[in-house]
Amino acid sequence: MTRAETIRLALTDQILSGRRLPGSALDENELARSYGASRTPVREALRQLAASGLVVHRPHRGAVIALPSDQMLGDMFQIMTELEGLCAEYAARSMTLAQRDDLVAIHTQMASMVSSGDRAAYASANEVFHTRLYEGGHNAYLAELTLQTRQRLQPFRRAQFFSSLGRLVASHQEHEAVIQAILRGDHVKARLAMMQHIVTVRDVYLSMPAPISSSAASGNKPEQVAGGR
Amino acid sequence: MTRAETIRLALTDQILSGRRLPGSALDENELARSYGASRTPVREALRQLAASGLVVHRPHRGAVIALPSDQMLGDMFQIMTELEGLCAEYAARSMTLAQRDDLVAIHTQMASMVSSGDRAAYASANEVFHTRLYEGGHNAYLAELTLQTRQRLQPFRRAQFFSSLGRLVASHQEHEAVIQAILRGDHVKARLAMMQHIVTVRDVYLSMPAPISSSAASGNKPEQVAGGR
DNA sequence: GATGATTTGTACGTATGTATA
DNA sequence: ATATACATACGTACAAATCAT
Numbered sequence: 001m002t003r004a005e006t007i008r009l010a011l012t013d014q015i016l017s018g019r020r021l022p023g024s025a026l027d028e029n030e031l032a033r034s035y036g037a038s039r040t041p042v043r044e045a046l047r048q049l050a051a052s053g054l055v056v057h058r059p060h061r062g063a064v065i066a067l068p069s070d071q072m073l074g075d076m077f078q079i080m081t082e083l084e085g086l087c088a089e090y091a092a093r094s095m096t097l098a099q100r101d102d103l104v105a106i107h108t109q110m111a112s113m114v115s116s117g118d119r120a121a122y123a124s125a126n127e128v129f130h131t132r133l134y135e136g137g138h139n140a141y142l143a144e145l146t147l148q149t150r151q152r153l154q155p156f157r158r159a160q161f162f163s164s165l166g167r168l169v170a171s172h173q174e175h176e177a178v179i180q181a182i183l184r185g186d187h188v189k190a191r192l193a194m195m196q197h198i199v200t201v202r203d204v205y206l207s208m209p210a211p212i213s214s215s216a217a218s219g220n221k222p223e224q225v226a227g228g229r
Numbered sequence: 230m231t232r233a234e235t236i237r238l239a240l241t242d243q244i245l246s247g248r249r250l251p252g253s254a255l256d257e258n259e260l261a262r263s264y265g266a267s268r269t270p271v272r273e274a275l276r277q278l279a280a281s282g283l284v285v286h287r288p289h290r291g292a293v294i295a296l297p298s299d300q301m302l303g304d305m306f307q308i309m310t311e312l313e314g315l316c317a318e319y320a321a322r323s324m325t326l327a328q329r330d331d332l333v334a335i336h337t338q339m340a341s342m343v344s345s346g347d348r349a350a351y352a353s354a355n356e357v358f359h360t361r362l363y364e365g366g367h368n369a370y371l372a373e374l375t376l377q378t379r380q381r382l383q384p385f386r387r388a389q390f391f392s393s394l395g396r397l398v399a400s401h402q403e404h405e406a407v408i409q410a411i412l413r414g415d416h417v418k419a420r421l422a423m424m425q426h427i428v429t430v431r432d433v434y435l436s437m438p439a440p441i442s443s444s445a446a447s448g449n450k451p452e453q454v455a456g457g458r
Numbered sequence: 459g460a461t462g463a464t465t466t467g468t469a470c471g472t473a474t475g476t477a478t479a
Numbered sequence: 480a481t482a483t484a485c486a487t488a489c490g491t492a493c494a495a496a497t498c499a500t
Contacts, residue, residue, distance in 0.1 A: 001288075002288050002289075002466095002467065002468090003467080003468070004276075004467080004468090005288065027486080028486075028487070029486080029487095037468075037469090038468060038469045038470070039469085039470090039487090040269075040467080040468055040469065040470090041467075041468065041469095043273065043487085043488090044272065044273060044276050044467090047233075047273045047276045047277050047280075048276050048277070048279070048280040049280075050277070050280075051276070051277040051278075051279075051280030051281050052280050059230075059231045059234065059475090059487085059488085060231075060474085060475050060476055060486080060487055060488075061475095061476070061477090061486085061487080062486070062487070071369075072369055072370065075368045075369050075370040075371065076370045078368060078370075078371075079315075079368065079370045079371050079374065082315055082371075086308075086311055139304045139307060139308065140300075140301055140304050141301065141304040141305045141307075141308045141378075142304065142307075142308050142311075145308065145374060145378075149370075149374075231487095231488065231489090232488080232489070233488080233489090256465085257465075257466070258464095258465075258466095266489080266490090267489060267490045267491075268466090268490085268491095269488080269489055269490065269491095270488075270489065270490095272466090272467090273488090288466085288467085288496090289465080289466055289467075289495085289496050289497060290465090290466080290496095290497070290498095291465070291466070291497095
């Protein structure tokens with residue numbers, strides 16, 4: 001693995017995990033020192049992250065982790081709903097038997113996590129659940145776009161997303177509706193059920209305090225930086 | 230403007246216009262000489278193009294213009310249909326009066342291009358028509374994804390797309406259906422009419438001889454390279 | 459399969475542009 | 480407003496990996 005690739009993956013992980021927050025600067029020298037490399041591979045990693053939308057780069061002014069406006073964030077959530085809905089629809093049409101069994105198995109495991117109230121495990125399994133659905137649609141490009149969008153939204157999903165036990169139960173029930181539709185091959189219902197699920201996710205997100213949202217920044221103006229290319 | 234940016238834009242233009250073909254290699258030294266720069270900015274431009282999906286980069290093996298498999302190309306066309314459909318739906322919901330007038334004006338201009346059989350002008354105006362529709366949806370992220378997808382498919386749309394006069398007439402009629410639905414605010418019909426239009430575009434595309442499609446490569450195997458991230 | 463030629467990956471130094479005093 | 484400090488952009492040199500012979 002090349003150094004640039006290593007640095008890119010490390011930065012991606014740190015951004016997605018919340019260890020580096022949107023709006024914060026990415027200093028080339030500092031990163032180079034921190035990874036024991038020269039600035040060259042750091043710069044190449046930053047260029048790639050900028051192209052992916054996770055980072056915003058302005059010539060001669062350095063790179064910062066993308067901090068979309070509330071408007072853009074809303075737009076992204078809305079399209080996330082559409083994309084996830086399409087994934088569910090396609091999955092209902094074309095998931096193989098083995099994939100259906102696998103999805104049900106994960107769903108069943110998640111049921112016991114709900115029972116035991118293990119939020120961390122549920123959140124982790126939830127990622128797998130959705131990813132399996134993307135794959136089940138058998139459309140590599142749709143899977144790519146949806147995953148990319150989920151990644152770009154990841155920093156803005158509050159740290160402990162399934163904070164309330166009630167949300168955990170509700171999430172599992174919503175998944176249940178999606179799965180039932182998929183197993184029946186009802187692609188219309190599958191799409192709608194999934195869209196309803198993601199809309200709920202968005203609403204829960206919006207109802208939570210916003211530690212990093214741009215609208216929360218009271219005094220200072222972190223100079224809105226979009227994630228577009 | 231920085232050199233890396235200049236080179237990136239120049240390469241993008243060459244790829245989209247067909248002056249550089251999918252599967253062809255992008256030699257760093259050659260590009261550097263060609264643009265009178267060093268390899269450093271060339272490399273940064275290539276990294277960004279790779280992240281955008283137009284170019285595929287493999288460590289220690291250089292960059293080549295993305296040549297998706299037929300499977301991937303089909304997936305991309307299918308999602309292009311969905312995305313364009315969503316744009317039309319959103320446009321029907323939220324286009325301003327001025328935007329509607331503007332769209333109608335373009336459509337009217339295109340009618341005279343059909344009459345005079347000016348294919349080049351029609352193709353050019355067609356790009357504007359679709360872009361206006363993306364903007365009319367008032368969702369910046371959807372517009373971004375749709376534009377990105379159109380760009381990635383661009384190299385695979387045959388050079389003279391509106392080769393037959395009949396196709397020109399049909400295209401304009403399909404646009405007419407989309408516009409009528411949008412003006413009536415019928416977002417369901419708008420989406421369906423647009424999806425039908427893009428499906429037709431895809432079918433016309435598939436019915437044409439394939440100068441660069443990977444399936445056309447008879448003897449040599451250009452080592453399928455996906456456009457994924 | 460080993461070796462040389464070629465190309466990519468990385469380091470470092472200098473130039474240029476931006477921000478602050 | 481000018482100058483100074485600082486970070487980024489670029490060029491050059493070398494190291495490492497790939498491929499052609």
